[in-house]
Amino acid sequence: MISFLILVVFVYSVCASKHSQKFLDNHDRPSNFIQSSIYGKNLEQNSLPDPVTLPPSYQSRDFDQEDAFGGIGTFAHLPFTECTNSANSGTFDIGIVGHPFDLGVSYRPGARFGPNGARQGARRLSSVGGLEYVTIDHGVNPFRNWATVTDCGDISNTPFDKLVAIQELEHGMKTINSMTPKNVSAADAVRLITIGGDHTITLPILRALHSTWGRVAVLHFDSHLDTWDPKQLGGGLTKHSEVNHGTMLHIAHEEGLLSNHSNMHLGSRCALFDEHYDIDNDIRCGFSIIRARELDKIGVDKVVKKVLDTVGDEYVYLSVDIDVLDPAFAPATGTIEPGGWTTRELLAIINGLSEAGLKIIGSDVVEFTPVYDNAAETTGIVVSQIIYEILQWMVKVPVKTPKA
Known part of the structure; x- marks a missing residue:
């Protein structure tokens, strides 16, 4: 009986081996390691699936004040719109x-949870219920002015490949x-406020907006420069490492x-990596600086x-x-x-x-890492x-595109 079982296993192994070899022979094999690795593959943008936004699990509705504290909500209880769906244009x-x-962080990870954390932080804001968000500082309810404001959800992206x-x-x-x-009478292009996410996301946003707005002046509120030459931060390893939350403005300039x-x-x-090079490169990228400590003086x-x-007028x-x-004031970063x-x-x-009427065409708020919040x-x-x-700024200053 044991001899019979051994014979069956042997015959099965031989057949499986021949089947596997036949399968491999019928397919193109990579000629070398590079062809079989990620470095031998170029991703064409038209090969990406159609973009989708992921809706929040709770969609806004008209409710009384008690409902403002419940649910896992949209930002400020705004209605959700699938903004990538052409049917929702207009x-x-x-x-x-x-x-x-x-995927571009160099210290604490976790900013991928920032959009959800920001929506949780916005539960106290309300886009419904009349005029209760006419604040004493602004005198305008930005949710109920000329602009229709919506929560577009999150843009789906892979967590595995930067x-x-x-x-x-x-x-x-x-x-x-x-x-x-x-409201095309006020503005001829939609404007977006993006919740990050680490600061790398500014690069794909600027790329996306360029065809509409051309070159833009970036007002960069940050303790760091983020114009570092990739050879200073992340370079020398792979092309993947050169794109990160400290180099994206350098790349945007290039x-x-x-x-x-x-x-x-x-x-x-x-802190700087180099006593002179970092600042010289920053100037080359078209930036000037107002340091944090200058505020105390001026x-x-x-x-x-x-x-x-x-x-x-840019x-x-x-x-x-x-x-x-x-x-x-913001420990979770x-x-x-x-x-x-x-x-x-x-x-x-x-x-x-905002009061000065600067023409804001888009914005992001980034590097919120909720796990470090209190x-x-x-x-x-x-x-x-x-x-x-x-949002108050965007409502106060409607903007027309250069082509208008």
């Missing part, structure tokens, strides 16, 4: 869109950016996406004036890394730098730029308030 003017991505994910985010943003706004001379860092206070009004004098893209704030601005100072500067959700609430202030 139904909204301003979209809140999440980028759950953190370069593919960046292309997916760009593809999704291009699709949303191509939609016609609802690709011709930024203004030649009107970009600014605000709130900077980081005050909010002069910060705003410096920005106005630098930007002039289109503005606003990128806010929450580490521009001191960790006392990827790369903490002590000595930052207070929440009130940041909001006052943003409000000053029980009071300090950072999540701050992020939601920053987004609310940016």
Whole structure:
């Protein structure tokens, strides 16, 4: 009996081996290791699937004040719109869109959960129920003015491959950016406020917006420069490592996406890799700097004036890394730098730029890593308030494209 079983196993093994060899012989084998690896494959953007946005699990409806505390909601209980669906073109003017991505971080991971955390922090805001969000600082309810505001959900992207994910985010943003706004008398292009995600996402966003707005002046609120030459941060390993949350503005400059001379860092206070090269390269990328400590000397009004004098009449893209704030106000971020601005100072500067009528064409708020937040959700609430202030700015300053 044992001999019979051994014979059966032997015959089965021989047959399986011949079948496997026949299968392999009928398929093209890679001639070398490179062809069989990721380095031998080039991903064409038209090979990506159609972009989709992932809806929140709770969609807004008309409700009384008690309902504001329940559910896993959209941002400020806004209605959800599948913004990548062409059928929804002409139904909204301003979209809140999440980028759950953190493959470009160099210190603390976890910003992929930032969009969800920001929506949790925005539960206290309300887009429904009359005029209760006409604040004493603004006098306008941005949810119920000329612009129809919606939550677009999150742009789906792979958590496994950085370069593919960046292309997916760009593809999704291009699709949303191509939609016609609802109120074409006020603006001829939709505008988006993006919730990150680590700061790498600014690169695919700028790529997506370039065909509509051309070169833009980037106002970069951040403790770090993020114009580092990839050979300074992440270079020398692979092409994947060169694209990260500290090099994306350098790459954006190299690709011709930024203004030649009107970009600014605000709130900077980081260490440098090199005593001279980093700043020289930053200037080459078209940036000037207002350091965090300068605010104590010149005050909010002069910060705003410096920005106005630098930007002039150019289109503005606003990128806010929450580490521009001191960790006392926003502890839940990827790369903490002590000595930052207070929440009130940041909001006052943003409000000053809004009052001056700078032409904001898009924005992101990034580097929120909820796992490091405290029980009071300090950072999540701050992020939601920053987004609310940016929304006020967009409603206050409708913008026409250069082609209009």
